[in-house]
Amino acid sequence: SVPCLASPDDFLQCLREKIPSELVYTQSSSSFAGVLVSSIRSARFLTNTTVRPLCVVTPTDASHVQAAVLCGRTQGVRLRVRSGGHDYEGLSYRSARPEVFGVVDLTNLRAVSVNQSETTAWVDSGATIGELYYTIAKDNSQLAFPAGLCPTIGVGGHFSGGAIGMMMRKYGLAVDNVLDAKFVTANGDLLDRAGMGEDLFWAIRGGGGGSFGIVLSWKVQLVQVPPMVTMFNIVKTLDQGAVDIVTRWQDVGPSLPNDLTIRVIVQGQQALFQALYLGTCSSLVATMGDQFPELAMTSADCQSMTWLQSIAFISFWNRDTPVEALLSRTTSLSTYSKSKSDYVQNAISKGVWKDIFSWFTMNGAGLVILEPHGGFMGSVPTDATPYPHRSGVLYNVQYMVFWQGDGGTAANTWLGNFYDFMGPYVSKNPRQAYVNYRDLGIGQNVVVDDVTTFDGGKVWGEQYFASNFQRLASVKAAVDPTDYFRNEQSIPPLVQGR
Ligand code: FDA
Structure with missing residues (x-):
């Protein structure tokens, strides 16, 4: 187990003995700040009071x-690990709390190797999804x-996640x-699926x-897509019937043919309907006319392109951006942001949607993104993977606020109040959330005798994982009983008798 007293100097010495020194950046190194900041996405976590690591190790x-x-x-x-x-x-x-820790940054371990005949790929964790998509699709x-x-x-x-x-x-x-x-x-062992066993393989997915x-x-x-896909971006203002159309979308979005995904971004007094269709414009127009005539989509809305171009289009909002831009790892630190999430199982009424739109006229208002589930997602059993939001889920809601500079009071107040307002209309007992939209506001771990408690973890854990939380905690107890890998929302070990 981890000795109670950390020995930072001995730790750094140990790293220097086992890892080439140019891959270990300590706080005194002139490159430390640059390496630490390199992939930080939110300026919220780069302040004078941020609890920073002792060192960043960049393994090759x-x-x-x-x-x-x-x-x-x-x-x-x-x-x-980053x-x-x-x-x-x-x-x-x-760390949100005072803690002595090191960071293993996997940025140098980012190979993507595609096996065309097997239609599989090995991708290293340090790759970005832009690099993954580009490497998969550039030649096919x-x-x-x-x-x-x-x-x-x-x-x-x-x-x-x-x-x-x-x-x-x-x-x-x-x-x-x-x-x-x-x-x-x-324990420092390197395992593949066969070596780790199905419980751990289940938990890491x-x-x-x-x-x-x-x-x-x-x-x-890897999966198959047609050589050309079709996208559209259709904006509806309140005057153009946004309330009715979003209300209707809640039933239509999750039940459309699986080849068609329409997500919705609500901001200000309008809703953007953004679609990816794995097929041609003419068949999309026919499907939309049949299943979602309220949106009044026509062939003039169609944008045809390769799947890779669709990723660039949706990322950069510009059809002319070359797909090579997906390889850029540069992020901007200028904006501060905070997110929360929910899942909706019963369509929200039109009257409530009217009220929801009024929230977007308030000071500090952000946006919400609605991601439709249904289709294949609804066919996967709740316990097939730790992600439990499957059958019965209509869509995921992500609430986001943004601000510049240190303040953010208006934005965060708006976010908290709006989240409270939404409580009655979203999944309950417990309210659900998506672990990749990490939110320390739904609960943080409690550590007793140097081990995270199961009951403390349950508060946030059942929101992310529902009935899968307990199995995750059992796997944790089996593979890391002393709780070496832990953070403010890591899975606690379910140790008998605690
Ligand atoms: P990061 O390196 O910060 O790691 C996140 C967590 O995973 C940390 O706890 C970290 O310790 C741990 N971790 C990282 N690497 C690990 C490894 N190799 N092994 C074990 N643990 C590891 N999500 C989504 O599902 N769909 C989406 O479309 C988007 N879109 C989106 C846009 C933007 C702008 C942001 C900032 C985020 C999203 N997300 C998202 C959320 C995203 O999936 C989530 O933040 C991921 O955890 C980010 O993974 P990173 O490796 O970048 O994060």
Whole structure:
């Protein structure tokens, strides 16, 4: 187990002995700040009071990751692992509480290797999803992978939480398509699926990052898309019937053919309906006329392109952006943001939607993104993976606020009040949330005798994982009983008698 007293100097010394020194950045190194900031997405976690790591280790080989874990274990220093750094609460590189810890940053471990004949790929956790998509599809426009939208998201954290996206209604989450993985345990062992066993393999496919160990790479099943897909972006203002159309979308969006995903972004006094269709414009127009005439979509709304171009289009809002832009790892730190999430199982009435739109006229108002489930998602049993939001879920809601500079009071007040207002209309007992939209506001771990308590974790854990939380905690007890890998929302070990 981790010795009670951390020995930071001995830890750094151990790292220097086992890992090339140019891969270890300590706080005194002139490059430390640059390396730490390199993938930080939210300026909220780069303030003078941010609890920063002792060091950032940037392994170029699996053996360096194993060595870092062994040094941490023997010297009593915990590790946090960072892939793309997009955690909404910054838990991959900062601690919300005072703590001595090191960061293993996987940015150098980012190979993507595609097996065209098997239609599979191995992708390292340090790759971004932009790199993954580009490498899969650049030479074969009919191969793709179902995961999220922002190209700079890291594969490691993203897959660890499930990964929802525009093709999940047809192909499920990223983790529904994971075949194998390479994983470093809290004992420093390197295991594949056969070595780790089915319980741990189940847990790492959606149980959230940072709890069980470090996933180095993932073998994924690629999926087929047509050479050209069709997109549309249709905006409806209140005057153009946004309330009626969003109300109707709640029933239509989750029951459309699996090839068609229409998500909705509500901001200000309008709703944007954004669609990806794995087919041609003419058949999309026919389907829309038949199933969702309220949106009045026509062929003039169609934008035809390859699937890879559709990813660039939806990411950069510009058809002319070259797909190579998906390879950029540069993120902007200028904005501060905070998110919360919900799941909706019963369509919200038109009257309530009228009230919801009035929230978007208030000071500090942000936006909401509605991601339709249904289709393939509804056919997956609740316990097939840790992601429990399957059958019966109409859509996921993500609430986001943004602000500039240190303040953010109006934005955060709006977010809290709006979230409270939504309580009666969303999933309840417990209210549900998506682990990849991490929110420390729904609960934080309690640590007793140096181990995270199960009961404390349950508060937030059942919101993310529902009935799967207990199995996750049992897996944690089996693979990391002393709770070496832990953070403010890591899975607690379910230890008998505690
Ligand atoms: P980061 O490196 O910060 O890690 C996140 C968590 O996982 C941390 O706890 C970390 O310790 C742990 N972790 C990281 N690598 C690990 C590894 N190799 N092994 C074990 N644990 C690891 N989500 C979604 O489903 N669909 C979407 O479309 C989007 N869109 C989106 C856009 C933007 C702009 C942001 C900022 C975020 C999203 N997300 C999302 C949420 C995203 O999926 C989530 O933040 C991921 O955890 C980010 O993964 P990173 O590797 O970038 O994060």
